[in-house]
Amino acid sequence: MTHIEFRSDNAAGVAPEIVQAVADANVGSVIAYGDDPVTAQLHDVVREVFEHDTARVFPVTSGTAANALALTALCPPWGAVLCHETAHILNSEGGATSMLGGGAVMRGVGGDDFRMHPDELRAALDGIRWGDPHHSQPAVISITSPTDMGTIYSVDDIAELAAIGAEAGMATHLDGARIANALVALGCTPAEMTWKAGVDAVSLGCTKNGALSSEAIVVFDDAAGDELVYRTKRSGHVTSKMRFQSAQVIAYLTDDLWLRLAGNSNARMKRLAAGLEPLGVRFVNRPDVNMLFVDVGEAAAAAMAEAGMLFYDMGGGVIRLVTSWQTTDDDIDRALDITAAALAS
Numbered sequence: 116m117t118h119i120e121f122r123s124d125n126a127a128g129v130a131p132e133i134v135q136a137v138a139d140a141n142v143g144s145v146i147a148y149g150d151d152p153v154t155a156q157l158h159d160v161v162r163e164v165f166e167h168d169t170a171r172v173f174p175v176t177s178g179t180a181a182n183a184l185a186l187t188a189l190c191p192p193w194g195a196v197l198c199h200e201t202a203h204i205l206n207s208e209g210g211a212t213s214m215l216g217g218g219a220v221m222r223g224v225g226g227d228d229f230r231m232h233p234d235e236l237r238a239a240l241d242g243i244r245w246g247d248p249h250h251s252q253p254a255v256i257s258i259t260s261p262t263d264m265g266t267i268y269s270v271d272d273i274a275e276l277a278a279i280g281a282e283a284g285m286a287t288h289l290d291g292a293r294i295a296n297a298l299v300a301l302g303c304t305p306a307e308m309t310w311k312a313g314v315d316a317v318s319l320g321c322t323k324n325g326a327l328s329s330e331a332i333v334v335f336d337d338a339a340g341d342e343l344v345y346r347t348k349r350s351g352h353v354t355s356k357m358r359f360q361s362a363q364v365i366a367y368l369t370d371d372l373w374l375r376l377a378g379n380s381n382a383r384m385k386r387l388a389a390g391l392e393p394l395g396v397r398f399v400n401r402p403d404v405n406m407l408f409v410d411v412g413e414a415a416a417a418a419m420a421e422a423g424m425l426f427y428d429m430g431g432g433v434i435r436l437v438t439s440w441q442t443t444d445d446d447i448d449r450a451l452d453i454t455a456a457a458l459a460s
């Protein structure tokens with residue numbers, strides 16, 4: 116039986132263009148630890164793609180590292196990071212930001228569709244005893260888009276939250292583990308979704324969307340960039356052969372590869388969702404990008420798994436389906452046939 120992969124975009128392989136870029140960089144020898152010409156070129160590519168003359172980029176090895184390092188460069192040890200209560204940084208990173216941030220705390224803020232609501236953010240900030248050393252002082256707003264539940268913020272949503280934070284003297288971070296999927300869905304530029312909307316630092320996800328072993332922090336705030344020089348080293352992210360990470364990120368951002376790969380996963384999810392809707396199953400989230408949580412019931416979930424569909428079983432009949440750059444129309448059609456049969460039986 117050939118399985119159909121919906122567990123995660125992390126389960127997908129590496130895009131051929133990325134493999135080729137690593138092979139192309141594998142010529143001769145260059146100076147190590149990021150002082151190489153490929154990493155220098157990466158800075159130029161990032162500045163061009165993000166339309167920002169002084170943006171800096173730091174390749175790191177995981178999205179968790181990108182988040183924790185970017186956040187701690189923006190947050191003092193006595194500070195607090197505010198994010199949605201379902202955010203990956205709060206629930207799924209083992210407290211990495213607090214550890215690397217010398218005890219900085221994380222606070223969840225509510226809001227529908229797994230997105231921070233401006234009123235909830237204002238209420239959280241109103242409840243702070245500013246200047247009281249007994250209380251962590253909010254320093255950063257972290258926006259995850261797409262969210263962990265596959266919904267996205269509009270550019271205006273991001274700008275509104277960032278402006279509320281800026282009024283309170285806070286910086287804004289974007290967890291862009293799947294930023295390319297959001298860019299494709301919004302049809303906006305990377306600049307519009309980030310610094311033009313008030314974002315100071317971005318965790319630029321690459322690996323879920325076809326890279327091999329690199330994520331990156333893109334930072335528009337120079338002071339945070341200066342800190343990251345030391346923070347990346349002290350946390351073990353200044354790798355000796357950084358040029359191979361840089362080569363991946365360059366290839367990823369060149370000729371819109373990242374948008375084409377994400378375009379595939381978004382389009383396949385659209386097809387999947389359009390096929391599932393008439394089957395009468397309940398969608399837990401609005402599948403804005405490449406992720407759908409759907410309630411098919413326990414019996415159907417078991418039958419779908421039995422028939423070869425791979426997915427995360429969230430319990431109570433709810434399953435998580437994620438498409439990737441590798442998902443094909445044939446995968447979707449087979450999955451829809453399997454699901455229809457499982458629901459009918």
Ligand SMILES: Cc1ncc(COP(=O)(O)O)c(C=O)c1O
Nearest residue numbers: 177178179180203259263290292
């Ligand atoms: C929204 C979000 N942020 C950050 C991460 C962390 O990435 P990594 O698993 O590479 O540490 C993930 C991983 O699933 C994620 O979904």
